[in-house]
Amino acid sequence: MKPATQPRILDAAEKLFARHGFESTSLRAIIASAGVNLAAIHYHFRGKEGLIRAVIERRFAPINDERLRRLEVCERRADGRSPTVEEILEAFLSPMLRVGLPHSGQGRLLMQLAGRLLQPSGGMLEKAAGSEFERVAIRFLAALHRALPDLPKQEIAWRINFTIGAAARALSGGIPVKVLSSASHENLQERDVQRVLQRLIAYTAAGMKAPPANQRP
Amino acid sequence: MKPATQPRILDAAEKLFARHGFESTSLRAIIASAGVNLAAIHYHFRGKEGLIRAVIERRFAPINDERLRRLEVCERRADGRSPTVEEILEAFLSPMLRVGLPHSGQGRLLMQLAGRLLQPSGGMLEKAAGSEFERVAIRFLAALHRALPDLPKQEIAWRINFTIGAAARALSGGIPVKVLSSASHENLQERDVQRVLQRLIAYTAAGMKAPPANQRP
DNA sequence: GTCTATATGGGGATAGAC
DNA sequence: GTCTATCCCCATATAGAC
Known part of the structure; x- marks a missing residue:
């Protein structure tokens, strides 16, 4: 018996x-990859944007849940x-990098997908990813503010954004510069996630804990 | 007299x-924005991909020259x-963030463009940006390796990628999460680049100088 | 409720007249 | 060098079969 249409579409799309x-x-x-009809996508997901959103949410909701769960664990x-x-940073970063085992093809695919997701690229992706991130960002901003009481909250917000950017690089494998990719992109395909x-x-922890720069230079 | 077709296209496209x-x-x-004919783009740039590449190279070649120049200055x-x-990091990051004055609209547009450019997003962008980055990346990897002799070169390569990711976040204004964007995205539009x-x-300097993690956990 | 067939409008690209 | 006309592909929408 063949799987239902909906997950087949989601798997192929992902x-x-x-x-x-x-x-x-x-x-x-x-x-073509899923072996279904075009209108089936429209029926189940109301178009391409809805499909993207469904792919994202299917995979990232558990990741975000896991982030919050880990944060609570280490706070307790x-x-x-x-x-x-x-x-705190491990609670934030680990679930994203660890999804799937290192040898799971699906896990690596998701890592690439996540690397793409985290970067703003023109409108609808932000909306889909943003709503997922929001609840998580608020919690982690508060946790980091508590861990780093000397840093202004605004500075921490900036550094969370820097951290997300660094993580996106790790997930997507870095720029395709030979001298750099030999040390990152290629290895990311083959080595274990734990090392990364x-x-x-x-x-990122060192960057997060850095003394703030002089505001009056 | 009206400007030549080619720069008009480049300006509008950018x-x-x-x-x-x-x-x-x-x-x-x-x-429509440039007031030219569709085929003119294909004549001058051989299609959309060529146009993207031309827009990129017109703006980033001087930035990369400036990076190398600044690196030489501080080495001397x-x-x-x-x-x-x-x-070293200021030589690397500053030309990108400083292009145009804070109040120049073109400068801010470029910052957004650069933020998009630096993140891998699906194929052709990597190629266009990658060739530009290559010569720069090699020089800075060497300079950082000299400044941080205790770090394996591979570790430095990873950290350069993390640094690029963080810079991309700064340029593109961060994720559209309200609690974070209030501290980054909005301000990026209005405040001076120097602060960022x-x-x-x-x-990034703190991250770059961090002691490497245990390789055997 | 689920899917097939089909129509519409917009996108990048190209040949060839001027 | 420039532009018109055209081609083919794509996302979307809808009508109706099962």
Whole structure:
């Protein structure tokens, strides 16, 4: 028996989106891969934008839940005191990087997809990703503000954005410069996620804890 | 007398690309704004991809020249010793963030454009941006390796990628999460670039200098 | 409720007249 | 160098079969 139409569409769309990006993937390519009719997409998802949103939400809702869950765990473990910046950042970054096992093709596809998702690229993607991120961002901003009471909240907000940018690089494998990609992009395909996560946390935690620059130069 | 067709196309395309992104901007929108014929784009630039590449190269070649020039200046000033990480990163980041004055509309447009450019988003952009970056990336990787001799070169390559990701966030204004964008996106439109640069350098320099994570967890 | 067939309008690209 | 006319592909919408 063959799987239902809806998940077949979602699986095919996720794979193609991850490989070619959202705007470069046509619905026709998706229906060919899924073996369904074009109008089925419109029926189930109300068009391409709805399909993108459904793909995103299917995968990122659990990630965001996991982020919040981990944050609560390490806050409870800290028992009244604030968790370390490293712990908070691991709660934020790890679920995204760890989805799927290192050897799972689906996991790596999702990492590429996530790398694309996190970057603003022209309108509708922001909306789809933004609503998912919002609840998470608020919680983590508060947690980091508590861990770094000397930093203005505005500075922390900036640094969260910098951190997201760094994570997006890690997920998408970096720029296609040979000298850099030999050390990142290629390896990302083959090495384990844990190593990348360690590098990313070492970098972003140090940046997060940096003394703020002089505001009057 | 009216300007030549070619720069008119480039100006209109840059403006629209900056505003709506590359894939969401139609050639027809560009010709309407530039007041030229559709085929003129294909004649001068061999299609949309060539136009994107031309827009990119026109703006980024001088930026990359400036990066290399600044790196040489601070290396000469260091007189045999290595410049600080902060100096190297400022040479790398500042030309990109400083193009145009804070109040120049063109400068801000370019910042948005650059923010989009630096993030991998589906194929052809990487190629266009990658060739531009290559010569710069090699030089800065070497300079940072000299400034941070204890770090493996591979680790530095990863951190350069993280740094680029953070810079891309600064340029594009961050994710559209209200609580974060109130502190970044909105202000980026109105406040001076110097402030952003200071924040970015404080964050990325700390990340760059962080002790590497344990490789055996 | 689920899907097929088909129509519409907009997109990038190209050949060839001027 | 420039423009007109045209081609083919795509996303979307809808009517109606099952």
